[in-house]
Amino acid sequence: MRISDVEVVLLKKILAKPLVLSRGEVRERRFAFVLVHTDEGITGLGEGVGDPHLIQAMVERRLKPILVGEDPFDVERLWRRMFAGAVYWDLKGALLTAISGVDIALWDLKAKALGVPAYQLLGGASKEKISAYASDLFWDDPAAMAEAAAKSVADGFSVVKTHIGKDPEGDLARARAIRRAIGDQAGFMIDINCHFDRPTALWMGKRFREVNPFWYEEPLPPYDLEGYRELKDRLDLPIAAGENEFTKYGFLELFQRRAVDYAMPDIARIGGLTEAVKVCALAEAFNVPCSPHNFSSGVLLAATLHLMAALPGTDLLEFDVTGTSVYEELFVEPLLVQDGFVSIPHGVGLGVELTEEVRRRYAL
Ligand SMILES: [Mg+2]
The missing domain is CATH 3.20.20.120 (Enolase-like C-terminal domain)
Structure with a gap:
């Protein structure tokens, strides 16, 4: 099985009443989902928590080229390849939230392919x-x-x-x-x-x-x-x-x-x-x-x-x-x-x- 595509889906929910906290207000909840598709038709679903548009850009421009064509079961190896690009200026923040979305999707995908719950x-x-x-x-x-x-x-x-x-x-x-x-x-x-x-x-x-x-x-x-x-x-x-x-x-x-x-x-x-x-x-x-x-x-x-x-x-x-x-x-x-x-x-x-x-x- 090979990774054929990596897709990002952005969703939002507008709130009737904002959530107020010490540093400001949340007026809408936004979500960035990552879908890892394979040539065998199995898809994994993950999520990154951060700025959704940055996550999308990071996944599409930085991570997808690393992932397409690879074996999705090699989760640890793929994590290290994705993180290798972080070493100089992205050790915390947006790239990590994007890696998180991909990594969660890979675990979902692997468990689906093996027919077991992820735990x-x-x-x-x-x-x-x-x-x-x-x-x-x-x-x-x-x-x-x-x-x-x-x-x-x-x-x-x-x-x-x-x-x-x-x-x-x-x-x-x-x-x-x-x-x-x-x-x-x-x-x-x-x-x-x-x-x-x-x-x-x-x-x-x-x-x-x-x-x-x-x-x-x-x-x-x-x-x-x-x-x-x-x-x-x-x-x-x-x-x-x-x-x-x-x-x-x-x-x-x-x-x-x-x-x-x-x-x-x-x-x-x-x-x-x-x-x-x-x-x-x-x-x-x-x-x-x-x-x-x-x-x-x-x-x-x-x-x-x-x-x-x-x-x-x-x-x-x-x-x-x-x-x-x-x-x-x-x-x-x-x-x-x-x-x-x-x-x-x-x-x-x-x-x-x-x-x-x-x-x-x-x-x-
Ligand atoms: Mg807290």
Whole structure:
């Protein structure tokens, strides 16, 4: 079997109400899907998370010429060939998000060709279903956020996440309202989306202590590893980060500098499933729990479910409850979400597809 073509499909979903976070607003969700076609008619589906047009350009101009004519089963060799071009000026960012999309598609393709679910190739099933947290409560007035948090807990999620940090004073009131609404038993993550400087992150972290957060996510920009280390030393709060880090080399530095308590690699950014398995192995060696970042379409959700099914060192799936994504409609078999757990797809490949109808409905 040979790769005959590589195609990028861009979709978007315009939101009725924007998602507000510390650094701005999301008015539409955009997605970049990668389809790897073969001369035997089997196609793999992947996704890159980043600027969709950049991903398209990177795949079409840089990666497709490397891939066409190759054996799609040689995933590791093809990853290295794609990454070889990154060494001089693309070690993080757009090229990696494009490689991620191709790599996820190659795993889907290989599993389909072999007639097995992708988790079988990644290590086999170590879990029946994946424990998840509800993501996300975006910045809003405190009562609306508290009500949404209480709904997620009533729906069976034992952990919820909120995006605050836009208004440090008012955000303590938001955090208190959410804690009151969900009670003492539920977990509650606070995500700042890289918005604070060091003194604000420390000051707000100390004040957030009273609402007992499960973790304090990305209080600082991803390049300030020394700041993360300092916060970890000075705050009695677990720190989570990693969704804006790339490759095993980036995570090695995070771990060696002891910058995080929870690692959050995003499969569609770090370099795909090939790289995710290695990042999770590194996390295991450093004894750091791995909770993959997962806030895009159903394709990334499926890849994340298969990875977490296969790797016992991963825990806490980020599950989008905002209803703003192109999500469960991509699954071939209906996804079961119950009591805070998400079922693992057992069909061949990743268990997702881009139907003509979905392509038409959300065409960018
Ligand atoms: Mg986050």
